[in-house]
Amino acid sequence: MLCLGIESTAHTFSCAVIEKKGRNGRILSDVRKIYRPPEGEGIHPREASRHHAEHSPQVLLECLEKAHMKIADLDMISYAAGPGLGPCLRIGAVVARSLASYYDIPVYPVNHALGHIELGKMLTGARDPLVLLVSGGHTMILAFLGKKWRVFGETLDITLGQLLDQIGRHAGFASPCGQKIEDLASKSSNYEPLPYVVKGNDVSFSGLFSATKQIMSKGLETVCFSLQETAFSMIGETVERALSFTGKKEFLIVGGVAANKRLSEILKSICKRHNCKFYVSPKEYAGDCGSQISWVGLLESSKKGGSKLENTFVRQSWRIDSVEVPY
Amino acid sequence: MSKDTALLLKLVKKGAEADIYLTTWNGKKSILKIRKRKEYRNEILDNRIRTSRTMREAKMISEVKQLGISTPLVYFVDQKKFEIYLQFVEGKLVRDLSNKMIVGTCEKIGKIVGILHKNGVMHGDLTTSNFILSRNNLVILDFGLSQRTDRVEDHAIDLRLFKEVLNSAHVEIVGHAWSSFLRGYGKIMGSQKKEQVVLQVSVIEKRGRYANVV
DSSP states (O other): OEEEEEEOSSSEEEEEEEEEETTEEEEEEEEEEEOOOOTTOOOOHHHHHHHHHHHHHHHHHHHHHHTTOOGGGOSEEEEEEESSOHHHHHHHHHHHHHHHHHHTOOEEEEEHHHHHHHHHHHHHOOSSOEEEEESSSOEEEEEEETTEEEEEEEBSSSOHHHHHHHHHHHTTOOSSOHHHHHHHHTTOOOOOOOOOOEETTEEOOHHHHHHHHHTGGGOHHHHHHHHHHHHHHHHHHHHHHHHHHHOOSEEEEESGGGGOHHHHHHHHHHHHHTTOEEEEOOHHHHSSOHHHHHHHHHHHHTTSOOBOGGGOOOOSSOOGGGOOOOO | OOHHHHHTOEEEEEOSSOEEEEEEETTEEEEEEEOOOOTTSOHHHHHHHHHHHHHHHHHHHHHGGGGTOOOOOEEEEETTTTEEEEEOOOSEEGGGSOHHHHHHHHHHHHHHHHHHHHTTEEOSOOOGGGEEEETTEEEEOOOTTOEEOOOHHHHHHHHHHHHHHHHHHOGGGHHHHHHHHHHHHHHHHOHHHHHHHHHHHHHHHHHSTTOOOO
């Protein structure tokens, strides 16, 4: 089976082709174009969607070329139907619908968050992990139970990615700011006290965000270090809680913030303490990409047919714990 | 901890927050709860968290006894070592009971939580593994995250967490267990106050990422 996956939930427009044989997948190509807002600013949904619309033909062509494929060779198409920014989602959906109807190829709307998890599992070989999904859109701890991914803990307000990006933007960096904050943080070991808010299995970052803005005068390196240490420790504690509650023996971290080395280091040491195998999505596929969408499409196609064109929806708010996973 | 007592220690559980050992205190079977240094956590932050939680737990666990709630006795607290010696409670964690038993027990849990809230105490970590059913008596554990608060928001956070736990770890019975919990909670809080907190739970849920915006 060959599937073209189209991702356009936020700043990334990406197309990827994956070939599935049995339970194995092989990524034939994965091409991305990322919308970069001006320094100090965040994603403007309209501008991002314009970016996606302008670059979609080029990304699609390059993706097919790299996979040595023609559109007619594809068995199916999947696109990210949510959650994400409405205007951006619609671009991906329009591309998917156009190709599907013109070439008469089955089309599958898939959940973006599910894509992060399933691609992470496929690439790392994790079988039944506790999952930490950390990105600009998500901060969730999940485990699979009774045909659904269940949420064991999550953020009660903003996500880890948002927290880092917003502090970065406040300091005038270009988003996404994760890498820059990580680099600055690694140059300091000077901890300024910041609020640490763990509520049971959940975390809340909004207070930490406001408090961090108040200590900007202490120097960016100190600020980034203190912010990372506090926020990552909060995540670490909730992961530890979920691990000890569920007793899972595998742990997988996916999403854009999975690329952060300090976060990985913390979680690795936690896994060691709980005799748990540690997996992290390869950096290249941790963030948003077409592959995650393509792979979920392929998995779904093993259990159901494509959607009718009139049912190819987009949904800005589409929680992963409402998606039934029959495969 | 001296060498002699160390020999008698048996690790019962590596919890998220603390390690739990089985030991003795003045000849009595006892649980030793140690909030160990977390290597991954910045030391200043780590000490701050461990101190406040150890003290809070020791204080609150005794205080709520006066409300008629069953908690383990506190034998001894070592603030410098972040250690608490607690009474050993024989019984089974509610998490590990049969589904039917869990549903029934949830009403009792609801009552206990109601009493706590009515008296301005938020537990902060309401999960099914923090209750032990001991000879028909329900014992509540783990007050490390507890707080003195009368805010509806804080009480709602307690309820939301419990709901989240039912929703993730006890999927087959979540509906029955939740209404059983609310029945018990309402009996103590009164239906008006209960509704107020339940409403706040849905407000918090709506704040969640990608919750359905109506």
